[in-house]
Amino acid sequence: MSAADDAIAQARALGGKGDLVSAEAVIRAALATQKKSAQLQTELAQIAAAQGRDDEAEKALRAALDADPLYPPAAYSLTQGLIGMGRVEEALAVITPLAEVAKPExxxxxxxxxxxxxLGRTExxxxxxYTATRIDQADPSHQHNLALALEEAGLHPEATRAARAARARGLDRPETWLIEGRTLLAQDRLDEAETAFREALRRQPNFTPAHRELSLLTWMRSGDLAAATSELDKAIAASPGQPGLRVVRAKLLEYTGDARGAYECLREAPQGESEIEIQMAASQAAVAFDPAAALAHAETAVRLEPDHPLAISLLAEANLALGRPEAILAATDRLRALLPFNQHALALEATAWRLLGDPRNAQRNDYQSLVRTALVETPAGWSSREAWLADLTAALDRLQVMKGHPVGQSLRGGSQTNQNLQRSTDPAIRAFFQVIADPIMATMEAYGRLGDPVLSRNTGRYRLAGAWSVNLRPGGHHVDHxxxxxxxxxxxxxxxxxxVEGEGREGWLRFGKPGIASTPALEAEHWVKPEPGMLVLFPSYMWHGTQPFGGEARRLTMAFDVMPA
Known part of the structure; x- marks a missing residue:
């Protein structure tokens, strides 16, 4: 046994007895004569981390890698720590040399x-x-991590297979069942998805993410709130000290029209590790009927985490409900200092300018220039736009399998597709992504490279971030968002x-009405009358919604977001 090995064995024996101070003294004594020992520096880092001295632990790990840049234990520990702290670029720089050796682990x-x-570099x-799974086919965690990445890439069948491969290799964890359920849901395999969520809960009965997915799936399949909250209520009764379960229930109540019930549910939650979640959810629920309470909850959330983007956004929203534009701008200044292109901050900032009569709002929300419409061309293979739209309607109807609207989205009184439409093999849906390319490029060209903080991101190239379809029933609408x-x-x-052809702008797209309460009340400023085959493009920060419509016919749309590439 080497001197370093002997010192580490002594230190671990002392640490096992809870004497970390003596353990550290042993390692430091050994380092006095072996300063370049990556092994000893890594052991010192572990002892420092166990005592909560994270800065010293990082310093020791970096010293270990200075001594041996390819020492795996140090590189792995430092990479995991940096990812946990959100310093992902640094983490990637640490681990890449080990991943690029001739025979990586x-x-x-x-x-x-x-x-x-x-970092969003999914490919x-x-x-x-994939390479990790090939090198070590027996390790189920690699399949689990692969399933996560495949899900993020929208490759849901492949993600399902990877999750099942992880389970087949012995990883019978609720998190793996959760991934399997989500990816089955994205393929409209609803019964299988429900089974997977229930299996996750069999393994961990108070597992909040699985309760969220199961309750939302039950709501969307049935439109029955009591059925959707049945398992959730049992879990809350069994685990009253777990606030996250109440947040899930409150969101269901809020998005089904019972903001006061949501707020009361949250007020009964115990304080603890999830306090900021409770405070933010309470602020969101209260803003429509008690702005002062919403402000108090948002202020508490910001005190708990001063740089939390959602907490700062809620602070601005509560001040909008109270009619305090200067306070809105103070919050959006903080938010934009953290996230310069945050769409919520841009919208709230412009809304404050509108309340103040500041002409900058008219520039930010120049509807005549920035809201652009175009009738798309007839795709190749169809004799007319109408013939293609008929086939597209049939294809989308086959994917509209839900009854209730999704929680967390803008639509009310309708349903939304689950599948990633960009991965569809249906010819009519695939044609959609071909015919929208020219209008998108024309819009970016028209916008140019203006000085606005969003339009200045225009690179002349784009990628789509999601694509979905919404089926609104009569009486349905999109709330402003x-x-x-x-x-x-x-x-x-x-x-x-x-x-839509009537006098009351029923079913029309509207712009400018904030998605939360405001004092004074602000109404829409711009409308677009829809017609079949029309594509409307606009900056994502613009408040928009739809006028409710009556009659007996539905309203079927598609939508997507565009990101600069």
């Missing part, structure tokens, strides 16, 4: 894949994770009710 590739996933992450994860957003009209 699967663990190095798995960590590289994790870092790449966190590169998949390459690393924005797209926080987008750059440009869209609406495409497939099948429209006769009501």
């Amino acid at each position: 699967s663990a190095a590739l798995a960590l590289q894949g994790q870092a790449l996933r966190a 590169a992450a998949l390459d690393a994770l 924005l797209h926080p994860a987008g750059w440009l957003s869209s609406a495409f009209y497939v099948d429209l009710p006769p009501a």
Whole structure:
């Protein structure tokens, strides 16, 4: 046994007895004569981390890698720590040398894949994770991580297979069942998805993510709130100290029209690790009927985590409900300092300008220039646009399998597709993505490279971030909202009710009415009358919604977000 090995054995024996101070003294004594020992520096880092001295642990791990840049234990520990702190670029720089050796370990590739996933580099992450599974086919965690990346890439059948491969190799965890359920849901395999969520809960009865998915699936399949909350209520009764379950229930109540019930549910939640979640959810629920309470909850959330983007956004929203534009701007200044292109901040900032009569709002929300419409061309293979729209209608109807509207989305009184439409093999749906390319490019060209903080992101190239279809029943509508994860957003009209031709703008797209309460009340400023085959493109920060419509016919649309590439 080497001197370093002997010192580490002594230190671990002391640590096993809870004497970390003596353990550290042993390692430091050994380092006095072996300063370049990566092994000793890594052991010192573990002892420092166990005592909560994270800065010293990082310093020791970096010293270990200075001594041996390819020492796996140090590189793995440092990479995991940096990812946990959100310093993902640094983590990737640490792990990449080990992932690029001639014969890398699967663990190095798995960590590289994790870092790449966190940076949104999905294709590169998949390459690393697929290689990890080939190198070590027996390790189920590699299949689990691969399933996560495949799900993020929208490759849901492949993700399902990877999750099942992880289970077949012995990883019988609720998290793996959860991935399987989500990816089955995205394929409209609803019974199988429900089974997977229930299997996750069999393994961990208070597992909040699985309760969220099961309750939302039950609601969307049935439109029955009591059925959707049945299992959730049992879990809350059995685990009253788990606030996250109450947040899930409150969101269901809020999005089914019972904001006061949602708020009361949250007020009964115990304080604890999830306090900021409770405070933010309470602020969201209260803003429509008690703005002062909403403000108090948002202020508490910001005190708990001063740089939490959602908490700061809720602070701005509560001040909008109270009619305090200067306070809105103070919050949006903080938010934009953290996230310059945050769509919510841009919308709230412009709304405050509108309340103040500031001309900058008219520039930010120049509807005449920025809201662009176009009738798409007839795709190749169809004799007319009408013939293609008929086939597109039939294809989308086959995917509309839900009854209730999704929680967390803007639509009310309708349903939304689950599948990633960009992966569809249906000819009519695939043709959609061909005919929208020219209008998107024309819009970006028209926008140019203006000075606005969003339009300045225009690179002349784009990628789509999601694509979905909404089927609104008579009486349905989209509440006013924005797209926080987008750059440009869209609406495409497939099948429209006769009501859109009437005098009351029924079923029309409207812009400018905030999606939360405001004092004074602000109404829509711009409308677009839809017609079949029309594509509307606009900046994602713009408040938009639809006028409710009557009659007996439905309203079928498609939508997607555009991101600069």
